[in-house]
Amino acid sequence: xxxxxxxxxxxxxxxxxxxxxxxxxxxxxxxxxxxxxxxxxxxxxxxxxxxxxxxxxxxxxxxxxxxxxxxxxxxxxxxxxxxxxxxxxxxxxxxxxxxxxxxxxxxxxxxxxxxxxxxxxxxxxxxxxxxxxxxxxxxxxxxxxxxxxxx
Amino acid sequence: xxxxxxxxxxxxxxxxxxxxxxxxxxxxxxxxxxxxxxxxxxxxxxxxxxxxxxxxxxxxxxxxxxxxxxxxxxxxxxxxxxxxxxxxxxxxxxxxxxxxxxxxxxxxxxxxxxxxxxxxxxxxxxxxxxxxxxxxxxxxxxxxxxxxxxx
DNA sequence: ATCTCATATTGGGTTATTCCGATATAACGT
DNA sequence: ACGTTATATCGGAATAACCCAATATGAGAT
Numbered sequence: 001x002x003x004x005x006x007x008x009x010x011x012x013x014x015x016x017x018x019x020x021x022x023x024x025x026x027x028x029x030x031x032x033x034x035x036x037x038x039x040x041x042x043x044x045x046x047x048x049x050x051x052x053x054x055x056x057x058x059x060x061x062x063x064x065x066x067x068x069x070x071x072x073x074x075x076x077x078x079x080x081x082x083x084x085x086x087x088x089x090x091x092x093x094x095x096x097x098x099x100x101x102x103x104x105x106x107x108x109x110x111x112x113x114x115x116x117x118x119x120x121x122x123x124x125x126x127x128x129x130x131x132x133x134x135x136x137x138x139x140x141x142x143x144x145x146x147x148x149x150x151x
Numbered sequence: 152x153x154x155x156x157x158x159x160x161x162x163x164x165x166x167x168x169x170x171x172x173x174x175x176x177x178x179x180x181x182x183x184x185x186x187x188x189x190x191x192x193x194x195x196x197x198x199x200x201x202x203x204x205x206x207x208x209x210x211x212x213x214x215x216x217x218x219x220x221x222x223x224x225x226x227x228x229x230x231x232x233x234x235x236x237x238x239x240x241x242x243x244x245x246x247x248x249x250x251x252x253x254x255x256x257x258x259x260x261x262x263x264x265x266x267x268x269x270x271x272x273x274x275x276x277x278x279x280x281x282x283x284x285x286x287x288x289x290x291x292x293x294x295x296x297x298x299x300x301x302x
Numbered sequence: 303a304t305c306t307c308a309t310a311t312t313g314g315g316t317t318a319t320t321c322c323g324a325t326a327t328a329a330c331g332t
Numbered sequence: 333a334c335g336t337t338a339t340a341t342c343g344g345a346a347t348a349a350c351c352c353a354a355t356a357t358g359a360g361a362t
Contacts, residue, residue: 030245030252030308051246054233064228064293071219073320077212082205090339094181095202100322101181105340107320115298124329124338134292141289142215145282147266181338224350241309251352256310258350275308275359 070114075099075107080130080139087129221265226250226258231267231281231290238280
């Protein structure tokens with residue numbers, strides 16, 4: 001009863017970052033079955049198209065996942081929190097993080113690659129500062145989310 | 152030349168989420184060497200204590216990393232973006248995400264565990280909505296960060 | 303009760319992250 | 333030049349995250 005659906009494939013090539021191969025599975029078909037019974041008198045194709053348009057530009061999403069990925073680590077969040085009161089050099093951050101030098105250096109690299117911190121070199125020392133105060137807003141919003149316990 | 156340092160160990164037990172064993176490496180010693188030469192007339196112990204106090208409460212950081220971890224995935228960001236215009240049921244999100252049913256269900260579980268979405272059951276269908284509009288602020292801030300290219 | 307369908311969970315193979323010792327680089331002092 | 337010191341990068345083992353087919357659960361419908 002759940003037949004063919006005109007797939008709205010690639011109206012724009014913006015979503016190239018999606019690396020999923022839809023040609024050999026039946027995910028869309030299955031989902032459309034559910035759709036058909038969800039609303040009784042609808043044009044399924046039209047609904048699918050509307051849902052498709054809820055997708056955002058792929059490059060934006062790439063940036064978002066890079067940023068959130070950089071924030072998804074205790075050491076890195078701790079480092080950023082320490083930078084609230086101003087810049088610190090790598091050796092100071094090493095004390096804050098209580099971790100070996102190479103570990104700290106790697107985390108700082110990740111933060112820099114994500115655009116969250118910027119560096120300033122002075123002689124042998126490298127000073128790290130938050131790239132933008134928006135980073136603190138991110139940290140605050142992340143801390144404000146009420147994460148349900150257990151699981 | 153870089154000798155012993157009074158470690159300000161565990162003045163409060165709040166940082167119990169740090170699972171690092173400092174007893175068998177020399178990270179602190181190394182970092183303090185750098186500190187000594189960074190400022191020429193300082194009380195190193197005092198400086199270490201000050202840096203130690205830049206640390207935040209561990210439970211807060213746990214929540215932050217859980218939230219950011221949930222946001223650090225293309226499928227999940229895409230799902231949240233789709234929910235900007237209102238709630239959707241799982242089968243609709245399946246169409247948006249172009250992924251198999253079990254994959255979508257798992258991602259939605261992750262978002263729920265992080266407190267980013269809430270669910271409403273109506274018969275056989277489960278409707279997902281964003282738990283708080285602050286989630287959109289998070290997404291927007293994450294998208295606004297200027298991620299340097301290459302690497 | 304039984305069947306169907308929407309969604310959730312499980313198992314496990316694949317890939318990505320994390321950690322950290324070892325080594326490399328780069329800037330200062332002598 | 334050389335040694336020293338602060339930081340960065342490499343290698344690879346341990347750990348976590350991801351994807352998805354198969355299976356389980358739970359709410360109608362018959």
